[in-house]
Amino acid sequence: xxxxxxxxxxxxxxxxxxxxxxxxxxxxxxxxxxxxxxxxxxxxxxxxxxxxxxxxxxxxxxxxxxxxxxxxxxxxxxxxxxxxxxxxxxxxxxxxxxxxxxxxxxxxxxxxxxxxxxxxxxxxxxxxxxxxxxxxxxxxxxxxxxxxxxxxxxxxxxxxxxxxxxxx
Numbered sequence: 138x139x140x141x142x143x144x145x146x147x148x149x150x151x152x153x154x155x156x157x158x159x160x161x162x163x164x165x166x167x168x169x170x171x172x173x174x175x176x177x178x179x180x181x182x183x184x185x186x187x188x189x190x191x192x193x194x195x196x197x198x199x200x201x202x203x204x205x206x207x208x209x210x211x212x213x214x215x216x217x218x219x220x221x222x223x224x225x226x227x228x229x230x231x232x233x234x235x236x237x238x239x240x241x242x243x244x245x246x247x248x249x250x251x252x253x254x255x256x257x258x259x260x261x262x263x264x265x266x267x268x269x270x271x272x273x274x275x276x277x278x279x280x281x282x283x284x285x286x287x288x289x290x291x292x293x294x295x296x297x298x299x300x301x302x303x304x305x
Contacts, residue, residue, distance in 0.1 A: 142227025143254055150261035151278045158281050159266050163302045166243035169196045170265060172256055173248035174203040180290060181211040184248060187294055194302075201237040203256050220255070229258055238262040244269055246297055250290060252276070269297055 169191050191198045200215040218231035238259045245265035260279045271293055272283035286293040
């Protein structure tokens with residue numbers, strides 16, 4: 138029931154979000170957001186590697202992870218939210234998630250292969266200028282830049298970095 142309310146709220150957020158969506162050159166971008174669902178230690182390491190790349194490029198990076206039930210939060214390095222932060226009426230109540238969604242990122246990267254309804258809600262309410270994610274059926278409303286990738290997660294992230302840094 139909660140997920141049905143969440144999906145309804147997400148559709149409303151997509152329709153009513155008036156955030157300015159613009160193309161930003163990577164060179165001028167200052168603030169980057171990364172959001173992902175926790176899966177395993179390897180994914181955690183790949184995300185840390187991407188954060189290091191962005192920071193080496195002089196970007197300020199904020200990361201938010203969705204922590205599914207029965208998954209480990211490796212190192213507690215990043216802010217996170219979980220299904221426990223979803224109210225009966227489909228509202229995400231986590232202060233970290235709400236704050237993250239209100240940040241005005243130049244780029245917001247979604248690093249999951251398959252869509253997660255809770256993360257999609259954060260993307261729908263996001264104030265990011267350019268949201269970047271994997272293309273899938275019906276992904277258009279969530280992203281300004283979609284990467285078609287059938288490779289591994291590492292391949293998807295490498296493609297995201299490659300194409301974003303080429304934006305001029």
